[in-house]
Amino acid sequence: MPSSEKIVSQSYIRNKTIFAFIIFILFIAGCIAGWKWLQKQPTDQGALKPLRAGLNYNEKIFSNIFSNNHLVKTYPVSQAVPKVRVNGDVGMGNNFDTATWKLQVIKKTGDTLFISMAQIKALPKTDLVFDFKCIEGWSQVTHWAGVKFSDFVKHFGLDEDVKMNYTGLETPDDEYYVGIDNKSMMHPQTILCYEMNGAPLPMNQGYPLRLIIPVKYGIKHLKRIGTIYFSNTRPKDYWYERGYDYYSGL
Amino acid sequence: MKKIVKKHPLAIRWLHWINFPVLCVMVWSGLLIYWANDIYKIGFNNKTVLKFFPDSFYKALNIPFRLAEGMSLHFIFMWVFAINGCIYFLYLLFSKEYKLIFPNKKVLKESWQVILHDLHIKRGLPPQIKYNAAQRLAYTGVIILGFGMIATGLAIYKPTQLYWLCAMLGGYEWARIEHFSITILFTLFFAVHIIQVIIAGWNNFRSMITGFEVLPDDALKAGISNEQLTQNTDTIITNH
Numbered sequence: 001m002p003s004s005e006k007i008v009s010q011s012y013i014r015n016k017t018i019f020a021f022i023i024f025i026l027f028i029a030g031c032i033a034g035w036k037w038l039q040k041q042p043t044d045q046g047a048l049k050p051l052r053a054g055l056n057y058n059e060k061i062f063s064n065i066f067s068n069n070h071l072v073k074t075y076p077v078s079q080a081v082p083k084v085r086v087n088g089d090v091g092m093g094n095n096f097d098t099a100t101w102k103l104q105v106i107k108k109t110g111d112t113l114f115i116s117m118a119q120i121k122a123l124p125k126t127d128l129v130f131d132f133k134c135i136e137g138w139s140q141v142t143h144w145a146g147v148k149f150s151d152f153v154k155h156f157g158l159d160e161d162v163k164m165n166y167t168g169l170e171t172p173d174d175e176y177y178v179g180i181d182n183k184s185m186m187h188p189q190t191i192l193c194y195e196m197n198g199a200p201l202p203m204n205q206g207y208p209l210r211l212i213i214p215v216k217y218g219i220k221h222l223k224r225i226g227t228i229y230f231s232n233t234r235p236k237d238y239w240y241e242r243g244y245d246y247y248s249g250l
Numbered sequence: 251m252k253k254i255v256k257k258h259p260l261a262i263r264w265l266h267w268i269n270f271p272v273l274c275v276m277v278w279s280g281l282l283i284y285w286a287n288d289i290y291k292i293g294f295n296n297k298t299v300l301k302f303f304p305d306s307f308y309k310a311l312n313i314p315f316r317l318a319e320g321m322s323l324h325f326i327f328m329w330v331f332a333i334n335g336c337i338y339f340l341y342l343l344f345s346k347e348y349k350l351i352f353p354n355k356k357v358l359k360e361s362w363q364v365i366l367h368d369l370h371i372k373r374g375l376p377p378q379i380k381y382n383a384a385q386r387l388a389y390t391g392v393i394i395l396g397f398g399m400i401a402t403g404l405a406i407y408k409p410t411q412l413y414w415l416c417a418m419l420g421g422y423e424w425a426r427i428e429h430f431s432i433t434i435l436f437t438l439f440f441a442v443h444i445i446q447v448i449i450a451g452w453n454n455f456r457s458m459i460t461g462f463e464v465l466p467d468d469a470l471k472a473g474i475s476n477e478q479l480t481q482n483t484d485t486i487i488t489n490h
Contacts, residue, residue: 004256005465013252013464020460024267031271047322054326065411072410073417131422133409136317137287139422215410243318245325250410 046243059247072189072214075129080143086204091171101208106229108161117208123147123155126191135217144212146193150186161230168235172226179235180220189214217248253465257457265338275327282320285313290430335396350380352390357383392439395432402429
């Protein structure tokens with residue numbers, strides 16, 4: 001029961017009301033001015049600067065709860081859709097020579113490894129059926145297979161390289177490119193993938209080798225890997241440049 | 251001379267009004283995000299009754315192709331929404347203000363009486379403090395929706411790191427449906443809230459800004475108790 005009753009004069013009420021409404025109007029005006037200020041800010045990689053700073057801050061917070069023990073839910077193969085959605089074709093140019101393709105890995109030392117498909121397929125194969133999540137908001141249970149990136153790293157002696165902060169990946173024509181933190185790259189469900197639904201990757205899904213990284217949105221699952229390299233600073237990233245979050249972690 | 255009575259504490263007023271623009275930004279940026287996969291509709295037998303949302307709606311508000319912008323806004327302002335909401339909730343608990351908002355034992359019986367009264371079927375209202383039973387249910391409901399908003403939002407945002415939350419809410423796609431549905435409920439609450447504020451009038455609206463409500467003159471003359479007063483002046487006090 002609000003017992004705080006008071007008997008006051010009309011002018012007391014009037015003054016109190018005017019005072020409170022001035023504060024209220026200043027507050028609303030401040031909100032509008034703040035919004036207008038925000039819209040006028042310069043952009044940093046396609047996002048308004050203060051928002052970009054915020055996204056980077058979110059990465060700091062949420063990468064703390066990232067763990068290799070947090071596995072993406074997997075499904076039985078029977079639940080995978082037969083028709084897998086194709087959402088992007090950047091970097092899938094037609095003049096790609098499948099015969100001469102080799103995966104290039106540029107090491108920290110500057111040396112470049114040229115790795116053939118046969119060498120990759122010789123490594124243990126991992127199947128993964130999971131709910132692929134697009135940044136647009138849709139998701140699809142799909143079936144992929146390939147070599148775990150962590151197995152690949154061990155086999156080709158890249159342990160020192162993945163101690164750097166990031167891995168960069170590019171298509172052979174360098175039209176599409178992503179940068180990913182190495183904690184996510186070394187997650188046990190991150191695979192260099194060469195099969196979809198039990199058959200070699202179709203051309204439009206990134207034949208001969210693509211990245212499948214379930215702890216990230218689809219924008220990071222680069223198709224048709226040409227080059228892999230390592231860096232302590234953020235490698236260039238196609239959708240980052242277009243205003244999206246660099247981390248894009250799930 | 252006039253008699254005034256304190257109604258809304260300063261903290262509640264600030265938290266309420268901060269929430270208003272923040273919620274606007276969250277709903278707006280949510281629309282920019284939702285557009286990129288706008289698959290929800292209400293219908294039956296393959297007939298769509300209501301599509302979320304019609305193309306004319308998107309066009310009128312210039313929503314298409316702004317996903318990146320929507321996400322950057324949503325994931326910054328979410329902090330303000332969540333922190334403001336949590337402070338509000340903690341304030342309710344520690345100031346004991348929750349006793350005036352959370353449903354009490356009589357709430358079901360009394361909210362029925364309030365509805366009969368508001369529909370002009372029955373005269374008079376059960377005695378009340380600050381909020382009537384129907385308001386208690388509505389305001390408590392919207393607090394629960396707020397928590398639901400945060401939970402479903404986090405489940406979509408980090409479905410792998412917060413896998414237990416995502417699983418609890420029925421999985422990724424269900425969490426997205428729930429997040430969307432709560433937004434619709436929020437906007438419906440908002441619409442009813444605005445209508446009720448308009449019906450309740452100036453004195454009530456002013457109290458959300460000044461904190462006090464002015465009581466009618468007969469209260470001053472008769473010197474009757476607060477409890478009788480809220481009964482007699484139910485149109486002022488009870489209506490939101």
